[in-house]
Amino acid sequence: MQRQIELIGAAWGLGGADPGCAQAPEALIPLLVPPLERCGANVMLGPVLHPPAAERRKEVAVSKLCSMLAAAVAEAMRQGRLPCVIGGDHTCAGGTWTGVARMLRGELGLVWIDAHMDSHTPSTSHTGRLHGMPLAWLLGQADDALYGLATGVVDPDRVALIGVRSYEPEEKQRLDRLGVRVFHIEEVQTRGLDTVFADAMSIATRGSAGFGISIDLDAVTPEEAPGVGTPVPDGIAGAELARVLLSVGERPGFAGIELVEYLPRLDPDGRSARVAIDLLLAALCGRPHGRAGARENPQVIP
Numbered sequence: 001m002q003r004q005i006e007l008i009g010a011a012w013g014l015g016g017a018d019p020g021c022a023q024a025p026e027a028l029i030p031l032l033v034p035p036l037e038r039c040g041a042n043v044m045l046g047p048v049l050h051p052p053a054a055e056r057r058k059e060v061a062v063s064k065l066c067s068m069l070a071a072a073v074a075e076a077m078r079q080g081r082l083p084c085v086i087g088g089d090h091t092c093a094g095g096t097w098t099g100v101a102r103m104l105r106g107e108l109g110l111v112w113i114d115a116h117m118d119s120h121t122p123s124t125s126h127t128g129r130l131h132g133m134p135l136a137w138l139l140g141q142a143d144d145a146l147y148g149l150a151t152g153v154v155d156p157d158r159v160a161l162i163g164v165r166s167y168e169p170e171e172k173q174r175l176d177r178l179g180v181r182v183f184h185i186e187e188v189q190t191r192g193l194d195t196v197f198a199d200a201m202s203i204a205t206r207g208s209a210g211f212g213i214s215i216d217l218d219a220v221t222p223e224e225a226p227g228v229g230t231p232v233p234d235g236i237a238g239a240e241l242a243r244v245l246l247s248v249g250e251r252p253g254f255a256g257i258e259l260v261e262y263l264p265r266l267d268p269d270g271r272s273a274r275v276a277i278d279l280l281l282a283a284l285c286g287r288p289h290g291r292a293g294a295r296e297n298p299q300v301i302p
Contacts, residue, residue: 003041003249005284006076007032008085009048010069010096014058015130016089016261018229022050024262025086031277032086039285044081047072062130063149066095073099073256084284087260089229090118093134093214094149100256101153106209108255109158110138111200113241114216115232117164117171117182124170131261135159139178156180158208160200163188163219166232185234193236197244201251210255213248213283217262217276225275227267238275242282249286257283 009025025048036043049068055061069085073096076083085096101108112118118135121143125132133149136142139159140152156178165185175182181203183196204211218228221235248254262276 003284004044004079004081005036005041006044006046006079006081006083008046008069008072008076008083010065010085010088010092010258010260011048012051012062012065012087012092013089013229014051014062014065015091015133016229017129017131018263018265020265021087021089021229021261021263023264024088024260027264028086028259028262028273028276031273032084032280035277035281036284039281041284044076046076046083058130059149062091062094066092066098066149069095070099070102074102077103077255082254082284083256084280085256085258087258087262089131090114090214090216090260091130091134092260093118093258094137094151096214096256096258097138097212098151098153100210100212101151104209104255107158107207108154109204109206109208109211109253110154110160110214111197111204111211112159112161112214113163113219113236114161114214115163115166115185115218115235116216116230117161117167117175118216119171119174119180120168121174124168124174126168135161136174139180141174141178158204158206158211160203162193162196162200163236165234166230185236188236193240193244205251205253208253210253211251212254212256212258213245215257215259215279217259217272220275220279225272227263227265227272228261229263230261238278242278245279245282246286248283 013019142150
């Protein structure tokens, strides 16, 4: 059956280290459509959401945007389309997975691929940046209910983080207390990404009605993907991550994917964009079954 995919843009960088990531949907979506169509997908261009010009309070703006994004994601699913959200900073996860959870008849599972834990709350954040908080929101952990960002749509025992290598003690304490499984980069390197990813998928799919994949591009080595707002040394090889993502689209319950934190201004040669597109194509097109454009080792040339 031909896969129906809706591309939705979360064009804001209000919560990130560099607001330039708001330009990511404009840069990546045109690169993504042709290879998706070549691999046999039916692609629809969904809304691209921008911050309200008159709203200067970041928390309020992000809350409104996440609400709009959740509605757009839920509507895509209602129409039988798989939502693919292109951010923007990682605060958009608050909208993406709230929308997915709204449409599932059961529990949501989530694989979070990131150099960071993104599990601060306002009282523990060292920087005050909202993009360091969305996983805490999704786990229902926000300590400031004023802006309604804590959705609590996923249980800790159905969340797995992969590739973490930069975090503060407060985040680790929170995730340890909740029992969230974190595969630090050292474990990925020791056990191998194939094994770690299989374990993460088992966590996300155990007893869940559907699962999602959230990819922060800074999970990839900065040598391969320097065009991100908060690069961290070391990381996962882009080709290796794309290879394990090939199996995602074949799994029952695949409910959505997002890719965030791409910064076009820091990617003049398009190297980071090519990695981002390869990761999305791997998950969305999957292994080749006689379809043009879907390959075991996807490489995209814009």
